[in-house]
Amino acid sequence: xxxxxxxxxxxxxxxxxxxxxxxxxxxxxxxxxxxxxxxxxxxxxxxxxxxxxxxxxxxxxxxxxxxxxxxxxxxxxxxxxxxxxxxxxxxxxxxxxxxxxxxxxxxxxxxxxxxxxxxxxxxxxxxxxxxxxxxxxxxxxxxxxxxxxxxxxxxxxxxxxxxxxxxxxxxxxxxxxxxxxxxxxxxxxxxxxxxxxx
Numbered sequence: 735x736x737x738x739x740x741x742x743x744x745x746x747x748x749x750x751x752x753x754x755x756x757x758x759x760x761x762x763x764x765x766x767x768x769x770x771x772x773x774x775x776x777x778x779x780x781x782x783x784x785x786x787x788x789x790x791x792x793x794x795x796x797x798x799x800x801x802x803x804x805x806x807x808x809x810x811x812x813x814x815x816x817x818x819x820x821x822x823x824x825x826x827x828x829x830x831x832x833x834x835x836x837x838x839x840x841x842x843x844x845x846x847x848x849x850x851x852x853x854x855x856x857x858x859x860x861x862x863x864x865x866x867x868x869x870x871x872x873x874x875x876x877x878x879x880x881x882x883x884x885x886x887x888x889x890x891x892x893x894x895x896x897x898x899x900x901x902x903x904x905x906x907x908x909x910x911x912x913x914x915x916x917x918x919x920x921x922x923x924x925x926x927x928x929x930x931x932x
Contacts, residue, residue: 736777736778736862736863736864736865736868737863737864737865738768738770738772738773738864738865739770739864740838740840740855740864741838744836744837744838745767745834745835745836745837745838746767746836746837746838746839746840746866747765747766747767747801747829747832747836747838747839747840747866747870748765748766748767748768748839748840748842748860748864748865748866748867748868748869748870749763749764749765749766749825749828749829749839749840749841749842749867749870750763750764750825750841750842750860750861750867750868750870750871750874751763751764751821751824751825751842751874752780752871752874752875752877752878752879753874753878753898753899754817754821755900755901756898756899756900756901756919757899757900757901757905757909757918757919757922757924758809758882758885758892758894758899758905758915758917758918758919759809759878759881759882759885759894759898759899759917760806760807760808760809760812760824760878760881761806761807761812761817761820761821761824762804762805762806762807762824762874762875762877762878762881763804763805763807763821763824763825763827763828763870763874764802764803764804764805764828764869764870764871764872764873764874764877765802765803765825765828765829765831765832765836765839765870766795766799766801766802766866766869766870766873767799767800767801767802767832767834767836767866768795768798768799768800768865768866768869769798769799769800772798772799772865773865774791774794774865776790776791777791777865777868777869777872778861778862778868779859779861779862779868779871780861780868780871780872780874780875780876781861781871781875782862783872785879788872788875788876789876791869791872792872792873792876795869795872795873796873799869800834801832801833801834802832802869802870802873803828803829803830803831803832804828804831804873804874804877805824805825805826805827805828805830805831806824806827806881807820807821807823807824807827809917809918809919809920811823812919812921813919813920813921816921817919817921817922818845819847822846822847825839825841825846825849826847826849828870829849829852835851835852836852837852837853838852838853838854838855839852839853839854839855840854840855840857840860840864840866840867841854841855841856841857841860841867842856842857842859842860842861842867842870842871843856843857843858843860844856844858878898879898882894882895882898882899883895885917889915889917891908891911891912892904892905892908892909892912892915893905893908899917906924906925909924909925910925
């Protein structure tokens with residue numbers, strides 16, 4: 735059972751990201767403030783849920799959250815500043831969009847760049863520990879998946895509608911045969927070194 739709160743007296747926002755290990759597309763983060771009374775027996779780390787369950791929970795979270803926001807950092811920004819900094823930047827952008835200022839950010843992971851004026855706590859596997867982080871993981875994942883499915887229509891052949899830009903065998907094979915798109919992360923090793931991309 736996931737914990738509803740870390741501190742009962744503070745307004746908490748859960749923060750998480752999706753797409754960190756992808757070869758293509760943005761990294762996407764969400765920040766979610768849930769009501770104190772919020773609970774849902776299915777709510778868990780997005781990676782442990784089916785796509786259908788995530789979509790159903792997304793609707794519930796967006797309807798019932800006190801506040802939520804989703805933010806993107808695209809592949810070009812990732813290449814400029816690196817994926818770790820891009821993940822933190824996406825979380826900062828999500829927090830910045832909240833209309834209610836949290837007192838505390840609950841961060842999934844073991845590191846974070848402090849957000850000005852708001853305290854934070856980091857939790858390894860936090861999306862499996864706190865409802866607000868789990869909710870953020872679901873919004874980040876579903877919004878990113880939706881975006882990658884749209885990109886798949888513009889660039890068919892890479893399987894982004896299914897692999898969402900992750901380094902599957904089919905994705906790497908498409909890179910060998912079709913080449914690199916403007917949505918691929920050039921700072922990542924897109925193919926094993928024995929293959930030439932160009």
